[in-house]
Amino acid sequence: MKWGVVSFPGSLDDRDALFALRDVLGQDAISLWHKDETLDGVECVVLPGGFSYGDYLRTGAIARFAPIMQSVARFAADGGLVIGICNGFQILCEAHLLPGALTRNRSLSFVCDWVTLRVDNSKTAFTRAARDGELLRLPIKHGEGLYVAPEDDLRAMEERGQVILRYVDESGRDSDESNPNGSMHAIAGVANERFNVFGLMPHPEHAVEPMLGGDDGLRLFRSIIESAS
Amino acid sequence: MSSVAVAVAGEPKVDLEQARAHGLSADEYRRIEQLLDRTPTFTELGVFSVMWSEHCSYKSSRRHLKMLPSRNELVVQGPGENAGAIDIGDGWLAVFKIESHNHPSFVEPYQGAATGVGGIIRDIFTMGARPIANLDSLKFGSFEHPRTRYLLGGVVGGIGGYGNCVGVPTVGGEVMFDPAYNENILVNAFCLGLARKGELFSAKAQGVGNPVLYVGSATGRDGIHGASLLASAEFDATSESKRPTVQVGDPFTEKLLIEACLEAMKTGAIVAIQDMGAAGLTSSSSEMAGRGGLGIELDLDRVPLREAGLTPYEMLLSESQERMLLVAERGREHELQHVFEKWDLHAVVIGHITGDARWRALFRGQTVADIPVAALTDEAPIYDRPAAPPATPKPRITASQSHPAPGEALRRLLDSPNVASKRWVYRQYDCLVQGNTVVEPGSDAAVLRIKGSRRGLALKVDSNPRACALDPYLGAIATVCEAARNVACAGARPIGMTDCLNYGNPERPEIMWQFVRGVEGIRDAALALDTPVISGNVSFYNETEGHAIPPTPTIAIVGVLDDVTRRVTQFFKRPGDKILLARTSRPSLAASEYEELFGATSETRLEPIDLAREKALLGALVAAAGQGLISSAHDVSEGGLAVTLAEACFNSKSVLGAEVDQDSGELGSADFLFGEGPSSVVLSAAVENIDRLRDIFAGHEIECVTIGTVTERGKLKIGSAINEDVSELWQIYEQALPKRLER
Numbered sequence: 018m019k020w021g022v023v024s025f026p027g028s029l030d031d032r033d034a035l036f037a038l039r040d041v042l043g044q045d046a047i048s049l050w051h052k053d054e055t056l057d058g059v060e061c062v063v064l065p066g067g068f069s070y071g072d073y074l075r076t077g078a079i080a081r082f083a084p085i086m087q088s089v090a091r092f093a094a095d096g097g098l099v100i101g102i103c104n105g106f107q108i109l110c111e112a113h114l115l116p117g118a119l120t121r122n123r124s125l126s127f128v129c130d131w132v133t134l135r136v137d138n139s140k141t142a143f144t145r146a147a148r149d150g151e152l153l154r155l156p157i158k159h160g161e162g163l164y165v166a167p168e169d170d171l172r173a174m175e176e177r178g179q180v181i182l183r184y185v186d187e188s189g190r191d192s193d194e195s196n197p198n199g200s201m202h203a204i205a206g207v208a209n210e211r212f213n214v215f216g217l218m219p220h221p222e223h224a225v226e227p228m229l230g231g232d233d234g235l236r237l238f239r240s241i242i243e244s245a246s
Numbered sequence: 247m248s249s250v251a252v253a254v255a256g257e258p259k260v261d262l263e264q265a266r267a268h269g270l271s272a273d274e275y276r277r278i279e280q281l282l283d284r285t286p287t288f289t290e291l292g293v294f295s296v297m298w299s300e301h302c303s304y305k306s307s308r309r310h311l312k313m314l315p316s317r318n319e320l321v322v323q324g325p326g327e328n329a330g331a332i333d334i335g336d337g338w339l340a341v342f343k344i345e346s347h348n349h350p351s352f353v354e355p356y357q358g359a360a361t362g363v364g365g366i367i368r369d370i371f372t373m374g375a376r377p378i379a380n381l382d383s384l385k386f387g388s389f390e391h392p393r394t395r396y397l398l399g400g401v402v403g404g405i406g407g408y409g410n411c412v413g414v415p416t417v418g419g420e421v422m423f424d425p426a427y428n429e430n431i432l433v434n435a436f437c438l439g440l441a442r443k444g445e446l447f448s449a450k451a452q453g454v455g456n457p458v459l460y461v462g463s464a465t466g467r468d469g470i471h472g473a474s475l476l477a478s479a480e481f482d483a484t485s486e487s488k489r490p491t492v493q494v495g496d497p498f499t500e501k502l503l504i505e506a507c508l509e510a511m512k513t514g515a516i517v518a519i520q521d522m523g524a525a526g527l528t529s530s531s532s533e534m535a536g537r538g539g540l541g542i543e544l545d546l547d548r549v550p551l552r553e554a555g556l557t558p559y560e561m562l563l564s565e566s567q568e569r570m571l572l573v574a575e576r577g578r579e580h581e582l583q584h585v586f587e588k589w590d591l592h593a594v595v596i597g598h599i600t601g602d603a604r605w606r607a608l609f610r611g612q613t614v615a616d617i618p619v620a621a622l623t624d625e626a627p628i629y630d631r632p633a634a635p636p637a638t639p640k641p642r643i644t645a646s647q648s649h650p651a652p653g654e655a656l657r658r659l660l661d662s663p664n665v666a667s668k669r670w671v672y673r674q675y676d677c678l679v680q681g682n683t684v685v686e687p688g689s690d691a692a693v694l695r696i697k698g699s700r701r702g703l704a705l706k707v708d709s710n711p712r713a714c715a716l717d718p719y720l721g722a723i724a725t726v727c728e729a730a731r732n733v734a735c736a737g738a739r740p741i742g743m744t745d746c747l748n749y750g751n752p753e754r755p756e757i758m759w760q761f762v763r764g765v766e767g768i769r770d771a772a773l774a775l776d777t778p779v780i781s782g783n784v785s786f787y788n789e790t791e792g793h794a795i796p797p798t799p800t801i802a803i804v805g806v807l808d809d810v811t812r813r814v815t816q817f818f819k820r821p822g823d824k825i826l827l828a829r830t831s832r833p834s835l836a837a838s839e840y841e842e843l844f845g846a847t848s849e850t851r852l853e854p855i856d857l858a859r860e861k862a863l864l865g866a867l868v869a870a871a872g873q874g875l876i877s878s879a880h881d882v883s884e885g886g887l888a889v890t891l892a893e894a895c896f897n898s899k900s901v902l903g904a905e906v907d908q909d910s911g912e913l914g915s916a917d918f919l920f921g922e923g924p925s926s927v928v929l930s931a932a933v934e935n936i937d938r939l940r941d942i943f944a945g946h947e948i949e950c951v952t953i954g955t956v957t958e959r960g961k962l963k964i965g966s967a968i969n970e971d972v973s974e975l976w977q978i979y980e981q982a983l984p985k986r987l988e989r
Contacts (some may be wrong), residue, residue, distance in 0.1 A: 024496070024503055026501075026589065026590065027411070027501055027502075029413035029679050030499070030679060031679070031681070033680065033681045036681060037681075039456075040697075044698070066679075067413065068410070068413075068497070068498060068501075070477070070498065071411060071496070071497065071498025071499075072411070073498065082806045117958040125674075126406075126674050127406050127410055127675075127676075128673055128674070129672075129673055129674070129675060129676050129677055129678065131672055156678055156681070158676045158678060160410075161271050195483045220678070222681075223679075223681060224615070227808075228684050228695065228811070229678075229681060229684065230684075230686070245258075
């Protein structure tokens with residue numbers, strides 16, 4: 018399947034996402050430049066982690082205006098698959114392709130750590146290779162990952178199954194202690210109502226080889242590959 | 247030859263008093279007049295003051311640094327360029343360096359630390375290497391000091407804020423708290439990059455007529471006199487007012503610079519490249535010309551400015567960050583400009599290389615500075631400052647009334663900020679970006695894989711100021727050995743090092759003596775271990791109102807694993823594994839954390855390290871790891887054997903225990919339990935590997951004895967002296983920093 022990984026100025030994990038897709042998963046993955054408008058026929062767009070435009074105004078706030086984002090919005094409106102990781106998730110929220118917003122961590126500090134996540138909807142294009150309730154170990158590294166949305170919206174999202182990943186402890190329960198950034202409803206990843214756009218704060222592209230501390234990230238990428246075929 | 251340079255309208259008058267205000271001595275001012283055969287302009291005086299500052303000229307240290315070994319068959323680039331480079335095999339070069347940013351970080355902790363990280367990263371990609379890992383060595387005052395928490399928060403925030411945003415993982419480091427650093431903290435930043443063999447870049451100008459390009463951020467008024475007045479003078483009550491001399495970092499622009507420079511290097515149009523670090527445009531232009539034996543002419547009207555109205559003096563001395571100076575092949579500057587435009591960066595031709603060996607700056611059509619290049623570089627003053635040991639040796643720490651029972655002592659040591667987990671610090675750093683980190687912070691050394699190769703790199707930065715305070719020579723040796731041992735504990739062969747030499751005021755003979763003895767120690771250890779010093783940095787004047795820091799040579803060592811899958815961590819892996827102790831000497835409490843907490847037990851002095859035996863110990867560790875015989879290896883350092891055993895039990899996958907039952911009279915003694923080396927390592931290994939493991943150590947003539955067993959019971963039991971619950975110890979160890987910082 019053909020993937021496109023967008024590089025904004027200040028993107029950092031774009032190279033890692035390309036490595037995971039090409040070298041680990043053997044996929045056809047191309048780099049997409051923020052100044053371009055063409056998506057070159059890709060079947061899935063990856064918005065990678067990093068600090069696009071330095072995150073100087075507000076995370077993701079400038080990147081949403083990049084020329085390529087108009088094409089990404091059209092691609093999503095046509096039902097194309099889009100996954101935003103960390104800064105990519107923040108950009109998708111700023112672009113209103115996903116509900117809610119990501120704000121400063123409860124601790125007010127950047128946090129880099131491995132966390133346990135529970136898959137709460139395995140019927141999506143991004144999680145079909147996993148089971149409902151399955152636990153994944155993935156790393157997080159962000160300063161602004163506290164997910165917020167109006168309580169009414171959250172209730173509706175929960176009912177529709179849009180909350181895909183949640184921070185939990187090793188036994189699979191979400192608690193204040195297992196929530197690394199204070200996200201509402203312990204939300205780590207959400208999809209849009211059509212389930213073709215997915216954003217998550219954890220980094221699946223950094224968990225694709227046992228040597229790197231784990232390979233649970235493959236589960237998400239393999240789900241997308243299965244969905245496309 | 248006399249030259250002509252005109253004063254800029256409104257410039258202050260130049261005389262001896264003005265020269266003194268610039269940190270120059272009367273002798274130095276006279277020498278400038280002789281070299282120019284006239285009175286310098288104000289602009290020229292500024293240029294001389296930064297280039298002849300201790301920070302840029304190494305005038306007090308240069309003659310001593312020459313004694314450090316910097317070559318062997320693997321060294322591709324030694325000192326003299328922006329960073330050193332060493333061949334690690336498979337066509338790769340490791341390019342690395344460490345640098346201090348002490349004074350800026352004390353005056354303005356966030357930006358001081360951030361720009362320290364930014365500066366060292368630029369030194370690495372300037373060489374044509376992609377930066378892949380950072381380490382930081384940090385020294386703060388005691389937690390009781392009112393500024394410590396502010397400084398710690400600011401420095402850690404700055405390192406994270408810059409490193410995380412620029413996309414270079416911070417994979418390790420060290421943090422120490424000691425009242426000796428209350429008024430002068432240390433921030434030493436290390437960066438390592440990878441370059442392909444044969445693709446290194448140089449900062450040596452070539453080709454008369456070649457254009458000089460200015461790349462990156464515009465020039466502002468920040469950082470003026472950072473090198474001369476801030477870094478090359480002691481602190482006093484007015485130091486706070488020097489905050490404007492601290493630069494402000496922009497990691498986003500640095501990230502663009504990394505990508506743009508690495509891409510521009512592929513065009514083949516770059517002749518030479520150097521970052522504008524300390525002394526900015528002045529040092530980068532004069533040093534590049536000096537290395538090539540050529541001259542350079544700068545047209546200051548073309549320098550991109552952040553605001554209008556900067557004087558030539560300000561432009562030349564600004565230390566605005568994220569700027570590079572390039573010499574391009576004539577006629578190919580457009581190829582480079584095309585790449586930098588793609589990354590939305592300035593790339594402006596601001597001058598050219600000349601054949602007259604003069605450093606010349608033009609402003610509004612007039613020459614405002616005209617100086618022989620050599621006067622700024624090779625002919626800068628060099629001093630042979632007097633060195634003498636202090637008349638009265640430092641008083642020893644006096645013994646406390648009573649020493650606690652061993653179990654209580656262990657708990658108090660694990661609660662000491664110097665021993666405790668530094669998770670609060672490293673959790674704020676991205677250690678994963680670029681996808682190479684295979685041993686994360688928290689173990690002895692960080693390990694990185696090299697994509698497309700079986701090899702790996704182990705990195706460790708160390709210092710031991712308490713040992714250096716007791717004996718600056720033996721302490722420096724101990725520091726080198728400890729860093730090397732940590733790297734070997736990960737299974738890697740130490741191949742080279744970089745040093746950051748932090749000392750007080752070199753104009754005082756006792757400080758100069760500490761420095762010279764420290765360099766001699768590093769020399770002897772580097773020779774014995776065959777780990778050449780390929781780059782480094784000297785930071786003098788680390789003192790406030792006459793109180794100097796303890797001598798603190800910080801050493802970073804890089805090691806190579808031939809097979810990265812054979813890497814070893816410090817954590818016990820399996821119940822039933824045997825625990826072994828490999829060592830070359832008896833443990834001693836001298837300069838230990840135990841002594842710091844509870845007072846000296848007796849008249850102690852540092853034991854010399856037998857360097858030949860240290861080398862044998864490293865060889866045995868690397869050989870045993872290479873054959874896959876070791877489950878874990880952990881260097882005995884802060885807190886001694888008892889702490890080392892406890893830390894080895896803190897395996898994040900499952901809490902393990904240890905039972906040390908060796909029938910030995912030593913077991914209950916404080917020396918044995920809490921002495922800090924020298925040269926001891928705790929290993930664990932599967933029962934079936936013990937014989938082969940002991941054969942390897944016997945072959946290297948190193949004592950390696952079984953002292954106990956890894957258990958699944960979660961208890962740490964050392965003879966009848968210690969019997970503690972590992973989970974409780976771990977809790978103490980993890981909470982020590984958070985409870986002091988989050989109150």
